[in-house]
Amino acid sequence: MSKVTTMRDAVGELVRDGDTVAIEGFTHLICFAAGHEIIRQRRRDLTLARMTPDVVYDQMIGAGVASKMIFSWMGNPGVGNLHAARRRIERADPEPLELEEYSHFGMVCRYMAGAANLPFFPIRSYYESDIPRVNPKIVPMTSPYGDGEQVYVVPPLEPDVAIVHAQRADADGDTQIWGLMGCQKEVAFAAHKVIVVVEEVVEESVIRRDPNRTVIPGAVVDAVVEEPFGCHPSFAQGYYDRDNRFYLEWDRIAKEQETLDAWLDEWVYGLANHGEYVEKFGDAYWDALRPGPAPSGEVDYGRYS
C-alpha cells in the first residue's frame, strides 16, 4: 500500500518533541526541506544526531528546536563555522546546547550497531585521544581471544526518526541512491521510524528493473515524501548541484541571531511548504543548478522464465 504523503503530515505524525532525529547525508542528499518543516512546526527539545552537522542543523539550532547534538564534525563545509551552534555552546546564548561527540567512524559504527541489533560495535580508534575522556560511552575493551588486542566499543544509536533523502523511491518506500552514500542505509535500518524524501516517486517497475541499486527496502520505511529540490542548498547527484552561494551567505546570516531570525521569517515561517520555497527562487535559478548528462549505462539481469 502507498506510503506517499506530504512533508507536513510526515513530520506532523512521526516527529515528536523530545525525539532523537537524524537528518543524515554526507554533503550529499541532506534534506533541508525536512529541517525547515520541523522548524515550521516548532518542534522543541530535539536531540539532533548526524555525522556532519552543517547549515541545516545550524538553522534548526538557531530556531530553537534542539537541546542536544550527537555528532562527529560540525561546520559549514568549505566555508567555516556554525555560528548559531557556537553561540549556544560557547555562551549558552540563548540557551545551552548539550554535546555528545565521536569521530566519523565512531558515529558510523553507532548506526551499524543500531541497524544490526548489536549491543556494541568494536573499532580501532580513540587510542591516546582525549575524546573518550569527554565521552564515557566510548569504552575500551580487550579482545576475548586473549591476544591482547585492544579496541574501543561504541553503543548502538537508534534514532526515533531518521529522515533520509534519496533520488527516487516507489510508493512503498523501496529507495534507490547513487553518488555519495554517506550512512543513509545504516541510519534507516537503525531508526525506529523512517521518512524517505525523494526527488521523484517512481513506479515500482523502475525499482524492480535494477534491484541491486535499492539501498533501503520499503519494509523499514514509514513515509515517502516527494520533494523536488528538497536538498537545496546541498545537492542530489544527477539532479542539481550544490548551491555554494548559499553556504557562503549563511556564514553572514548566522553571525547574528537577528539576521538569522529574519531569514527564518522570510524563508521558513513565511512559506507554507517547500513548494513555495522552490517557487520563490524561480525556474531560472534551478535551471542554473542543473548538471549536464552523465548516463550510467545499463546492465542486463537476464530474463529467466
Place this chain on the structure above:
Amino acid sequence: MSKVTTMRDAVGELVRDGDTVAIEGFTHLICFAAGHEIIRQRRRDLTLARMTPDVVYDQMIGAGVASKMIFSWMGNPGVGNLHAARRRIERADPEPLELEEYSHFGMVCRYMAGAANLPFFPIRSYYESDIPRVNPKIVPMTSPYGDGEQVYVVPPLEPDVAIVHAQRADADGDTQIWGLMGCQKEVAFAAHKVIVVVEEVVEESVIRRDPNRTVIPGAVVDAVVEEPFGCHPSFAQGYYDRDNRFYLEWDRIAKEQETLDAWLDEWVYGLANHGEYVEKFGDAYWDALRPGPAPSGEVDYGRYS
C-alpha cells in the same frame, strides 16, 4: 597497469600448497574454472573456506587438493549430498578431511572481521546450540556496557587467496557485480591475495560510468582473468543460467571415486584450460543456457564541470 593474466598463471603464481583458499559465491558466481585449474596444477593440503561448499569443492576434495574445510553449509543445492566430501568425513576414504564449521552468519562475520581488520566480530547467534561445543573459536562474551547482553564472537578469517567471479572488471581489477552478492566483497577485502575472474574485461570507462556498481576496487586485486562461462555449472546473472542437469549428474558421478576420477580425467586433466572445456560443450549448449534480456535501465550521475 594491467593485471590481466591467464587462469594458469594466476593460480600458478598466487595459490600455493597449504594455502587457505576461498572460492566464494552464494549459488551465484561460483568460479568452477578456478577450482578446475587448481586441480589441474595438483595443489595439495589446501584449506578450503566457503559459506556453502558445493559441487566445485566436492570436485576439489575428490581430486585430493584439500585437507581441511571451513564452512557453514555443505551440499549439492536442490539435489542432495557431497559424496566425495562425505566419504572422507565419514570413512576417512581415502583420507580424513578436517572440518571447522560455523553458521552462515558466523562465516559472513569472520570475513567482515578480516576485511575490517577487527580482532573479533560480535553476533547474536549460537545460543543453546551445540556448534560452539565443537568449535572452540566461537566464544561467548558479555557486552562491555554492563547491560548483561550476551553475544558470541567469531575471529577474523583472512584467506591467503580469495577467488571471486564477477560479471565484469577493468584491467586494474575494479570489479562490478549485479544479482546475488553473497559475500564476494567481504572475502575480497579479507584475503591477502585476490584473483578476480570475469565474464568480460571491460574498458575503465565502462566502470567509471557507474561507480556505485563497483563492488571490489582494483586496489585490493592482484590478478584479473577473463574466463567466459567460468562459473558453469553455476550461473552469472544476465549471462547464463544455472545448468541444473550437471548438478543432478554430479550426484551420480561422485557416488563412486572411480566415476569421479573418470570425470576428472575427461573434463579437467584431459583439458588444457577452461577454453577447451567451453569448446567441448559446443556453442549450441551455451546458447541454450542464455537468458532473455532484462535491462536495468540507466541513471544519470550528472556532469559537473
Place this chain on the structure above:
Amino acid sequence: MSAEGSDLGYSKSELMIAASARLLGGVSNCFVGVGLPNIVCNLAQRTVAPELQLVYESGVFGARPERLPLSIGDPTLATGSTAVTSMFELFAFYLQAGLIDVAFLGGAQIDRFGNLNTTVIGDYEHPKVRLPGSGGACEIAIHARQILVIMRQARRSFVDRLDFRTSPGHSGDPAHDVARGWHGSGPTSVVTDLATYGFEGSTGEMTLRTLHPGVSIDDVRASMGWEPSIAGDLGETPAPSGTELRLIREELDPGGVYTT
C-alpha cells in the same frame, strides 16, 4: 520430497502445503526455503496472505519468480525483485534486527521441544551420516519471530534425543524461554505427512493438533520416538480446497516436481 499418489484426490504433499499455507494468514514477510516451503509461501500469497513479502536467504526481497526456483539462489529470483542485498546485511540488518516474521526450518532430527539437528547423525567426531550443517538455521531459529517446521515423520527423525543440536527450539522451561529475550518465539507449528502439531505454552512441548484424513493416533505414535502429548480438541486436518489444489497444480508446480 518424493512423489507419491493418494486415493483422496490429493497427495500428502498437497495436504502438507495447504495446511502450512493456512498458517501464514496475515503474516507480512517470510524467509523462504526451496521445495515445499517455496510453494507454501506462494500459495499463501494467493490465498490467506496477499501482502506476504517473500525474503530469500540468498539476499532477495520482493521476488517475483517467473518460474519455479530450483534453489534459493535461482537467477529468476533476483531479476525483477525490489532489492538484492549482501549476505551480511541480510543476516545483520534483517534477521538479527528482528524484521523477519516467519521462517521455515526442517531437519534430519527434531525433538519434542522443536530443537533441530541438521549437522550429524551419530557422534560429531565420527559421524554415521554427515549432514549439511547449520547454514543460516541456527540464527534463523533464534531471530525469526515464528518458526514453522515441515518434515516427513518417522521414528528416526522424531527422536527423544538429538544427536546434535544445530538450531535451538524451546528449552522445556517456558520461563527460561521468555528470559532469553530473543525476537523469536521459536517453533509454533510442525506439519508432517501424518499430522499437524502445535507447542503447548505451559511446557513448550510439541502437541498433536490434527490428524490428516485416514491417519490414526497409533500411526502417529508408531512414527515418533516419544509419547506425544495430544490436544484436548484433537481434530482432523482439513483437506485442501478446490482452489488450493487448482493453484498448486496449475500455477505453482504444474510439473508436479514437489507435489505429485
Place this chain on the structure above:
Amino acid sequence: MSAEGSDLGYSKSELMIAASARLLGGVSNCFVGVGLPNIVCNLAQRTVAPELQLVYESGVFGARPERLPLSIGDPTLATGSTAVTSMFELFAFYLQAGLIDVAFLGGAQIDRFGNLNTTVIGDYEHPKVRLPGSGGACEIAIHARQILVIMRQARRSFVDRLDFRTSPGHSGDPAHDVARGWHGSGPTSVVTDLATYGFEGSTGEMTLRTLHPGVSIDDVRASMGWEPSIAGDLGETPAPSGTELRLIREELDPGGVYTT
C-alpha cells in the same frame, strides 16, 4: 587559507603546495582533503606521483574531478570515479584495514610530537572557541601509514601543550610508538608558511628541516610555543619550479581561489 602576494614570483601558498607535493613521490594512494591538500595531490599526480590514486573521505575512489572540488563531497568527485562506497566500508575496509598510504591533517593546535587539536580552544566544558571536532581525523591519524600536516604557523597554533588531543601523533617515546602496533607511523612531515619539519626517529619530535626563502630561524622561533629542534643539515625550501607554478596557475587553481 587566505590569499597573499609575494615578491618572490610565487605566493606562500604556492610554495607550501610545491613543497608538500614533492613529499608524495612514489605514493600509491592518498586520503585527500579540500583546499590546499586537494591541489597538492593533483600537483603530485602530474609531477612526482603519476600513479597516485585520490581517495576522498566521502567514499570516492579514483576521482577525476572536472572542476576544482568545493568540498570533499563535491558531486564532480563521484561522477566518473572508479568506485563510490559507504562510509562504513571506507573507514572499516580501507582506512582501518591499512590500505591508505598518506593522509593530510591540520588543526587549530599542534604540539612538538605532532598531536593535533581540532576540538576546542580552552576548557572542553566551557570552550573559548568550539572547533569542528574530530571528523575522521582521530582514526586517520592512527591508520594512515603516513600523516602530512599542512598548517599556517603561529604561537597560538604551534603550542607547547594542546588544549585537547583530538588525534594522536608521536608519544615522545619511540619505543612506545612501535609497541602500539598501529598501521600508521604518525606524522612524518609538517609544511607551514615559514618552513618544513620532519620528525626525529630517536625522539619523535618535530625538527626544523628547511626554511622557506627569506625566512630566518628567529622568524620561526617567534611563531611557535616551544624551542624547536633544528636539523644538522638545515637547508632552504626549494622554490616552486616553473612547471609546478604553471600547473598550479593554469590547471589546478586557475581562479587562484587557494593559491594567490
